[in-house]
Amino acid sequence: MAIKNKQLSTVLQKLGPLIGLCIIVLILILSSPNFLTINNILNVFRQVSINALIAFGMTFVILTGGIDLSVGATLALSGALTAGMMSSGLDPITAVIIGLLAGAVMGAVNGLLVTKTNIAPFIATLATMTIYRGLALVYTDGRPITGFNSEFFTMIGGGYFFGVPVPVMITIILFAVLYFILRKTTFGRNVYAIGGNEEASRLSGIKTGRFKIYVYTLTGLLSSLAGIILASRLNSAQANAGTGYELDAIAAVVLGGTSLSGGRGWIVGTLVGALIIGVLNNGLNLMGVSSFYQQVVKGLVILLAVLLDRKKASS
Amino acid sequence: MEYLIEMTGIHKSFSSVQVLKNAAFRLKAGEIHALMGENGAGKSTLMKILTGVYKADAGTIKVKGKETAFANPTEAENSGVAIIHQELNIIPKLTVAENMFLGRQLVYGRTGILRDKEMKNKTREYMQRLGVELDPDAVAESLSIGQQQMIEIAKALSKNAEVLIMDEPTAALTDREIESLFQIMNQLRSEGVGIVYISHRMEEIFRMCDEISVLRDGSFLGTEQTASTTVQHIVRLMVGREIGDRYPERRTVIGSERLRVSGLSDGKKLNDISFSVKAGEIVGVAGLMGAGRTEIMRLLFGADKKKKGQVWLDGKVVNISDPASAIQAGIVFVTEDRKHQGLILDMSVRENLSLTNYPFIAGKGIISSGKEQELSEQMIKRFNIRTRDAEQTVKSLSGGNQQKIAIGKWLGKLPKVFIMDEPTRGVDVGAKKEIYSMMNELSEQGVAIIMVSSDLPEVLGVSDRVIVVHEGRIASVLDKTQMNQEAIMHAATGGSSNGH
Incomplete structure (x- = not known):
């Protein structure tokens, strides 16, 4: 009986964020006739995909017990690099690949700093956040890069694939891949182990440093992908893109029930968390709530979610 | 006979799992009393009930003849019942003296300004009484586990406990530290303190303890006089079966x-x-x-x-x-x-x-x-x-x-x-x-x-x-x-x- 109760409560705990999302959606359907239209729903998904991609990477980093504050700056710098190279005549596919690689390198630098110099992830990525953002400003000279005449590039952010926006498609595919990695591979298992107890993991023969570098690299890569999607959708790349995105990503991870101290959580929760934030933004817009109040509401929702989560965990 | 501690008919369940069934325990003043049982037998739970960490579902607890139920460990401590936990409660970044006086710092009047020197001197005093040399200014994390444990023991002593519960106190101590701990225990016994001693080390128990009480699966199996019992008998009580020699026979062929x-x-x-x-x-x-x-x-x-x-x-x-x-x-x-x-x-x-x-x-x-x-x-x-x-x-x-x-x-x-x-x-x-x-x-x-x-x-x-x-x-x-x-x-x- 006790066992059954326990299983039930862990299931409830995992479903908590989803139930929250359903409640918000229900309220919006009832209060705003424009919410439940195909156009609007696709729009929400498209907006969510950028935060979701970054938050997926953030989930890995947080699961290892780290944090990455540089994701927004990585997004801006790789978006700007990709756009810049295209406007100077480089083939768009090559430009995108270089943009993605640049993101991976920025992530790897974070990983190296965290593992080799033993600087706390918060500090290390706070520093690189400033550096990457600065480099983006230097590269763009503070001006937006616009006007891409590439069908391929426009498709990344604005195209459709069997009626589904391409960014949403990318997000769904990556979600499936990353879910599989976390659940079914030794890599995923090591991520949880390192967050659960890094020293015990190292003494069990896991090359903890190497895996942490992989995880930050993955996050850099996903952030640059988000940056490229954003530049494509806006048809413009600027150095100040993605400011504050790191906080939205962390919020999505936390809303999804992943522990900030590492070792516990799942990526499904992160997806739900990103959807909660996206739906909330969209709904408040539709209801004509001022963007100032929107921030207040978002903050309150995060507080409420974490408090509920803690209550469940302790009961 | 007046007992310092008299626990009878104690029952306790955690989410439908019964941990203690009709458990009992009696402690006299001026004795060292071993509480034995396998892991999970309920020793720690019983002591946590005594010190107010948990509440018993049923049963009575008498302290010095008076029926009591401590609401929390602090209340127990104030009534002279102190416990030294197996898990160290030391804050790694604080010094020895700071750990000693954690939560009960000496201050000037009600100002909250610390009487540092006095606390350090007191710490030195208690360490000397234990026969250990520990700098009051040493940061706890720089010390060995054994030394850290000495802080805990000194802390309990400084509270003038009449009942001292020691949960596996020697597990991490060196032989010299164990010897000085035993000396202190003997001294406390002669001063009339009742000591509950939880340990898996038979040699120590038979050397130090006057009586041995055994728990198995949450039930009280009896109290034996150390002088008139044997290791074999105690082990049999604890595990409910013969386990034979403590060290299995080796029949090894040593190779290259x-x-x-x-x-x-x-x-x-x-x-x-x-x-x-x-x-x-x-x-x-x-x-x-x-x-x-x-x-x-x-x-x-x-x-x-x-x-x-x-x-x-x-x-x-x-x-x-x-x-x-x-x-x-x-x-x-x-x-x-x-x-x-x-x-x-x-x-x-x-x-x-x-x-x-x-x-x-x-x-x-x-x-x-x-x-x-x-x-x-x-x-x-x-x-x-x-x-x-x-x-x-x-x-x-x-x-x-x-x-x-x-x-x-x-x-x-x-x-x-x-x-x-x-x-x-x-x-x-x-x-x-x-x-x-x-x-x-x-x-x-x-x-x-x-x-x-x-x-x-x-x-x-x-x-x-x-x-x-x-x-x-x-x-x-x-x-x-x-x-x-x-x-x-x-x-x-x-x-x-x-x-x-």
């Missing part, structure tokens, strides 16, 4: 040299460590706390960086740069601190067992759920791990069962060299014997076993040969004919360089 270590140094504490271990041999490593035994093992395993030295396995030089390469070569290591270094407490039994066994459950990095399930079930059976199922979190298991996982996780494949640092610390008699049997079985299959232990009877009972470490060097190597308590202590305290 498996491991050779030469000139190992870390550039700090360890100097020129050289020794060898043969296949099928169990080598005990003895020495005082802080002598460098654990450090040698960590160096050998690649957990810390070595400065100099070479390691041969089966006659071939192996290059060990990190734990992963040591494991690759066939050297595995059970750490002394299973909670922080051996296990991932929030993970399940299954996941903990999998971590070191990827080759058996994962191909190309993808884990097969079926194989993983099979492996964990097999290991749970093989090592007799008492768990609800493979999905239970390791955190919620008893110490003995956690230790079986910390050991068993290395045995998916037969290692060449098995290093075990304090393999039976905080483990009950039954589980201890299971661990010894496991070691025997492994040595019969040709594994070279190195066992670091502070429990001298254990070192003598299990080892084929003993290496004694003193101040970062190997002070002596004793073979079976030379091994005895005196020779080991002599070498461990820097007596002579060759055990004769």
Whole structure:
């Protein structure tokens, strides 16, 4: 009986964020006739995909017990690099690949700093956040890069694939891949182990440093992908893109029930968390709530979610 | 007869699992009373009920003849009932004196301004009374576990306790520290303090305690006078069956040299460590706390960086740069601190067992759920791990069962060299014997076993040969004919360089 109760409560705990999302959606359907239209729903998904991609990477980093504050700056710098190279005549596919690689390198630098110099992830990525953002400003000279005449590039952010926006498609595919990695591979298992107890993991023969570098690299890569999607959708790349995105990503991870101290959580929760934030933004817009109040509401929702989560965990 | 503590008919359940059934316990003033039982027998729960951590579901508690139920440990302390927990309650970043006075700092009036000097002096006083030299300004994390425990003991003494509960107080102490603790205990006894002594070490209990009460499966089985009972009788009461000799018989064939270590140094504490271990041999490593035994093992395993030295396995030089390469070569290591270094407490039994066994459950990095399930079930059976199922979190298991996982996780494949640092610390008699049997079985299959232990009877009972470490060097190597308590202590305290 006790066992059954326990299983039930862990299931409830995992479903908590989803139930929250359903409640918000229900309220919006009832209060705003424009919410439940195909156009609007696709729009929400498209907006969510950028935060979701970054938050997926953030989930890995947080699961290892780290944090990455540089994701927004990585997004801006790789978006700007990709756009810049295209406007100077480089083939768009090559430009995108270089943009993605640049993101991976920025992530790897974070990983190296965290593992080799033993600087706390918060500090290390706070520093690189400033550096990457600065480099983006230097590269763009503070001006937006616009006007891409590439069908391929426009498709990344604005195209459709069997009626589904391409960014949403990318997000769904990556979600499936990353879910599989976390659940079914030794890599995923090591991520949880390192967050659960890094020293015990190292003494069990896991090359903890190497895996942490992989995880930050993955996050850099996903952030640059988000940056490229954003530049494509806006048809413009600027150095100040993605400011504050790191906080939205962390919020999505936390809303999804992943522990900030590492070792516990799942990526499904992160997806739900990103959807909660996206739906909330969209709904408040539709209801004509001022963007100032929107921030207040978002903050309150995060507080409420974490408090509920803690209550469940302790009961 | 007036009792200091009289607990009768105590019942306690946690979420429908009954932990205590009609448990009882009586303590007189001026006695040392052992509370014994296997892990999970309910000793700690009973003491937590006494000190107000938990509430009993039924039963009465009388303190000095008056029926009482403490609401919390502070209330118990104020009434003279203090407990020294097995798990240290020391704050690592604070100094000895700050830890001593945590939560009850001496201040000027009601200002909140600390009377630093006075607290330091008081700390020094209590440490002197314990016979230990500890600088009140030393930061707790820079001290050995034994020294940290001394802070706890001094802290309890400073509260003028009439009832002192000690849960495994000697598990991490050196022999010298144990001796001074015993002296203090004798002194307190003559002052009329009642001491509840929880320990798995029979020698200590029979030496120190006046009476022994035994719990099994949450029930009170009786109180025996130490003078008129035997170890065998107590063990039988505890486990409910004969477990025979404490150390299983060794019938090993010692083979050729498996491991050779030469000139190992870390550039700090360890100097020129050289020794060898043969296949099928169990080598005990003895020495005082802080002598460098654990450090040698960590160096050998690649957990810390070595400065100099070479390691041969089966006659071939192996290059060990990190734990992963040591494991690759066939050297595995059970750490002394299973909670922080051996296990991932929030993970399940299954996941903990999998971590070191990827080759058996994962191909190309993808884990097969079926194989993983099979492996964990097999290991749970093989090592007799008492768990609800493979999905239970390791955190919620008893110490003995956690230790079986910390050991068993290395045995998916037969290692060449098995290093075990304090393999039976905080483990009950039954589980201890299971661990010894496991070691025997492994040595019969040709594994070279190195066992670091502070429990001298254990070192003598299990080892084929003993290496004694003193101040970062190997002070002596004793073979079976030379091994005895005196020779080991002599070498461990820097007596002579060759055990004769």
